[in-house]
Amino acid sequence: MLELDSVTAGYERRAPVFHGASLTVAPGESVGLLGPSGCGKSTLARVAALLHRPDAGRLVLDGTEVRAWRHRAPRAQRTAVGVVFQQPRTAADPRLTLTELIAEPLRATGRRAEAADRVAALAPAVGLTPDLLGRRPHEVSDGQLQRACLARALTLRPRWLICDEMTAMLDASTTAALVAAVETYRAETGAGLLAVGHDRVLLNRWCDRTVDWKDCLTAAP
Amino acid sequence: MTADHVLRALAAVSAERAEGAVLSVRGLTVRFRLRGGRTVDAVSDADFDLGAGECLALVGESGCGKSVLASALLGLLPGNAETSGTALLAGPEGGAGTDLLAADEKTLARTVRGRRVGLVPQSPAAHLTPVRTVRSHLEETVRALTGTSRRARREAAETAAERAAFPAGHLDRHPHELSGGLAQRAATALALIGDARLLLADEPTTGLDRDLVDRTVDELRRHADEGRALLLITHDLAAAARIADRVAVMYAGRIVEVAPAHRFFGPTGPRHPYARGLLDALPDRAFTPIPGMPPELSDLPEGCAFAPRCPRATVRCGTRPAPTAGVACHHPEQPRA
Numbered sequence A: 001m002l003e004l005d006s007v008t009a010g011y012e013r014r015a016p017v018f019h020g021a022s023l024t025v026a027p028g029e030s031v032g033l034l035g036p037s038g039c040g041k042s043t044l045a046r047v048a049a050l051l052h053r054p055d056a057g058r059l060v061l062d063g064t065e066v067r068a069w070r071h072r073a074p075r076a077q078r079t080a081v082g083v084v085f086q087q088p089r090t091a092a093d094p095r096l097t098l099t100e101l102i103a104e105p106l107r108a109t110g111r112r113a114e115a116a117d118r119v120a121a122l123a124p125a126v127g128l129t130p131d132l133l134g135r136r137p138h139e140v141s142d143g144q145l146q147r148a149c150l151a152r153a154l155t156l157r158p159r160w161l162i163c164d165e166m167t168a169m170l171d172a173s174t175t176a177a178l179v180a181a182v183e184t185y186r187a188e189t190g191a192g193l194l195a196v197g198h199d200r201v202l203l204n205r206w207c208d209r210t211v212d213w214k215d216c217l218t219a220a221p
Numbered sequence B: 001m002t003a004d005h006v007l008r009a010l011a012a013v014s015a016e017r018a019e020g021a022v023l024s025v026r027g028l029t030v031r032f033r034l035r036g037g038r039t040v041d042a043v044s045d046a047d048f049d050l051g052a053g054e055c056l057a058l059v060g061e062s063g064c065g066k067s068v069l070a071s072a073l074l075g076l077l078p079g080n081a082e083t084s085g086t087a088l089l090a091g092p093e094g095g096a097g098t099d100l101l102a103a104d105e106k107t108l109a110r111t112v113r114g115r116r117v118g119l120v121p122q123s124p125a126a127h128l129t130p131v132r133t134v135r136s137h138l139e140e141t142v143r144a145l146t147g148t149s150r151r152a153r154r155e156a157a158e159t160a161a162e163r164a165a166f167p168a169g170h171l172d173r174h175p176h177e178l179s180g181g182l183a184q185r186a187a188t189a190l191a192l193i194g195d196a197r198l199l200l201a202d203e204p205t206t207g208l209d210r211d212l213v214d215r216t217v218d219e220l221r222r223h224a225d226e227g228r229a230l231l232l233i234t235h236d237l238a239a240a241a242r243i244a245d246r247v248a249v250m251y252a253g254r255i256v257e258v259a260p261a262h263r264f265f266g267p268t269g270p271r272h273p274y275a276r277g278l279l280d281a282l283p284d285r286a287f288t289p290i291p292g293m294p295p296e297l298s299d300l301p302e303g304c305a306f307a308p309r310c311p312r313a314t315v316r317c318g319t320r321p322a323p324t325a326g327v328a329c330h331h332p333e334q335p336r337a
């Protein structure tokens, strides 16, 4: 279970972006969170991905409450969640090749030895061909880079996947391909998904259920 | 009628259209020479016409060459680009036309960009200077384009804002104080100042919410309805379906199909296998991706560039299909309905 309970978060202590947002994703479930841009849904996604400490409220991951965020979070919790953002250009280190990018989480957790096998398995799963793997971000298209970012999110085999507007910049075919890659991974592993976005048609088609942002805000002051 | 007759009739129709065209593009080709002798064929042999009051949507995935085509029309290509072909922009009030590809930078800067071709940019935030208010942007553009007196400038700026449905009460704000939608309207207002007959919108809805996408393209449609020619460059098929009269599909630098929008998005459907695959990928249709990825523009195959991904490919596809009746394909799909 991924439980967000009455979460208040923002970037200034006195002016949170939202108050009291709650949302639950069951194991293996896919939930679409719909809302207009600027509403705070991306901030909530960052809380769920352990990247942003909330001002109030709780995040409970598989029964354990999260008490530390970012690099302070315990490794077991950090590696249980994979995340993909809207903008692959700002999410990828421009100095790394796509292979290094995909293997980055293994390197960061001291499992470099597994990198070659894992990259070899993930690249075809996200539709990346071998000739692209040696390139750096500026040498590939947005769609190709986003494929690599999805692969990176899957590298440590997370039980939870957070996709924040993952396909907002992409064409229809690349969108369908990335969604199919996520769903194949979930079918194999039983991972749960929180997909955040503004495209109702897409999220309705993709997810088991969709939730409107305003319906998450149960405990507004 | 024989096939030959049909072709001739079609050629006559497009010739007629070309005469009334605001923009008439023939054989537009853009190559980039890279170090090490590699060349990138960004746009190959593009042909299309665009009339007053008409919206042509140029669709395709990122990197297919559609933004390069737009830059070529504005004379904004980097120095290592080589262009050929013609892009004839009709002259004002029956005056002499201008070949946008042959014009020198001075002509483009003084008489074309902003005056005869208005650009609605991809990211308005990047297009606007952060330290200046919207009013100052507008007045500066009015001054540069028309050289009117200070008072007339103020009026002209306010009129431009109104035409783009930019609220007068926000004119004294800076770009960062605007929502995404208002920033897009401010950029559109700027594009409209010169009263250009051709509006070029390059991915104007990227990153906007669906409601805002709808509003933005509806406004663009309104500007076309006022008699402007609108070239909408987008990867958003829903936006194209909403406002386009015709759709041109680009794949690997070539326009592979041009079709009336009602036929393309309607029950008949597109005829080029790539175009059909792109539509079938939509979440309200089959939601199935086209297998594989587009080829590198620096390493295009001899024949049809779509062949490695095409379910209908045969040996004939090893030679490049010439566009016939709006479709460049050896085995076009039959109409669905």
Ligand code: SF4
Binding pocket: B272, B273, B274, B304, B305, B306, B307, B308, B310, B311, B312, B313, B314, B316, B317, B321, B328, B329, B330, B331, B332
């Ligand atoms: S020419 Fe051949 S490979 Fe190309 S789209 Fe048509 S059928 Fe497919």
